Amino acid sequence: MHPVNRTIKLDALKKDFEALVTEQRVKKFDITESNYSEGIYDGVVSLEHRKRFENTSVVQVQNSLQRDIRAMFGRENILNTYSIAEHPDFSHLTDDSSIKYQYTCPLFIDIIGSTRLSLVYDLDFIYLLKNVVIRTCIEVIRAFDGYVHRIMGDAVLGFFGSSTKTKKQAALDCINASTVLNLVLDRVIRPWISDQKVSFEDSKDFGFRIGCNFGDDENVLWGNYGFGNVGEISPTGFPIDLAAKLQGLANKNTIMMGQDILELLNFPTDFSKIKSKQKTIDSVIADIPVPYVVPNYTVKGEKLNYMMRYLNLDRYIIGLPLRTTVKKSICNNVTSNPSIILNVQVKRPGEGWIDFFTNNQIVPKDSSIKFSIIITHDTNLVAPLNIEFKKINQLGFNNEEKLLSENKHEETESYTVDFAQNQIYKQQESTRTFERECKFSGIHQLECRVTNNNDIILFRDVINVPID
Secondary structure (H helix, E strand, C coil): CCCCCCCCCHHHHHHHHCCCCHHHHHHHCCCCCCCCCCCCCHHHHCCCCCEEECCCEEECCCCHHHHHHHHHCCCCCCCCCCCCCCCHHHCCCCCCCCEEECCEEEEEEEECCHHHHHHHCCHHHHHHHHHHHHHHHHHHHHHCCCEEEEEECCEEEEEECCCCCCHHHHHHHHHHHHHHHHHHHHHHHHHHHHHHCCCCCHHHHCCEEEEECCECHHHCEEEEEEECCEEEEEEECHHHHHHHHHHHHCCCCEEEEEHHHHHHCCCEHHHEECEEEEEEECCEEEEEEECECCCCCEECCEECCCEEEEECHHHHHCCCCCCHHHHHHHCCCCECCCCEEEEEEEECCCCCEEECCCCCCCECCCCEEEEEEEEECCCCCCCCEEEEEEEECCCECCCCHHHHCCCCCEEEEEEEECCCHHHHHHCCEEEEEEEEECCCCEEEEEEEEEECCCCCEEEEEEEEEEEC
16 A cells, blocks of 8 residues: 655646735735645645654644635634534534524535545545545635534535624635635635545546525524534524535536525626536436425425535635735636736725725625726836726626616716826826716626727726625
8 A cells, every 4th residue: 555645746736826925915914824835725725834643744834824715815814613413603602402593604625535435535635635625625615703603524514604794695605615615625625635546536536515594584493403512503494404405416527506595695697607408308408497305395285495506616716805816817808917907996985095905894784995007107008008997787687776777787987097108117107987886786896998999808807896
């Protein structure tokens, strides 16, 4: 039996993620607390600055990945250190007579194909694989203020939401955590695992599925199950049970969302996809849509028709607070340019302008969002340049009447920027702004595009604006 090679090639891991942290990490965290030159991947698998046991085992630095993600999304510089099943809202439920109704957003993730691993690989390698994945799940759930509730072999259950957090914010945190989990597991962990074992076939041997949902106060009951120290405080309710069901209905490396979380956020239909299955009809293979959870439960003689949708990762990730250089490697329709910077600010009612980390916080209605584009004149940019700002009101699964009655769901504003060629070398800058009000509930978008006179796109970026 050959020992597992635990040497990790950082260069391979940094290919897609070297730009994810840097600036925001330095801004949000004291650099003396953390080696900020490391990237999002280092907290999961790097051997640098890691302790070792018996020259073989690797102990990942807890909270390193969490710190990176919190910085990237502009979250508070307070690490989430709650241990397993330690939700502060329910610590008082110590006996079987104490219960509490309170909403939550469950996230259930499972490694698929793990049973087969034991038939193919050494247990030492399987342990390494599973533990890296589980530790990644813990770090990401904590980074978005979630609570790791249970580890079940190769699955992890987490909850989002508390008495101090709004329901929509918890739902947004849940979907963001699911998205970042997908990103890290697929883009970082999967290729790293292949590096550890030459014979590893990731198409057969590694994958995951994620299910997430929302359960409102009246539909989720928390209580103490079992006896004293042989028990746990857990929630029960149909939305909770559905999280595992949604996970099981997802395809490999995808995220399945339930009806309640879709409707709570008025989640854009454009950010989702309907599950389909192939069926042979008259000797022709057809894709049959599966819009509802199966089996389709019956309540009082009627089909429940509980809706489910895949998260369309390309459409959602494009609006996250990632650099354009990183988005470009993941999504279509993003163009980065080192001479063009896009800044985003928000002004909530009664407050001043502050930096806005896109798709991180629910914005109150009647707030304002401002785009500021800064173009540095250099020899790579041939004037005149055309700047187009666009506001897109996305229709979702629970639209307000006033949104539906809007005549236009898109609004554009254009500018032309010109500069004298003899002034290029003085590093001039041109700035244009685009400001709009936040009127409608949902996750809406702002887009900025810069083209030249030949209509070649020099820069394009999109932000998501979640509105209460």
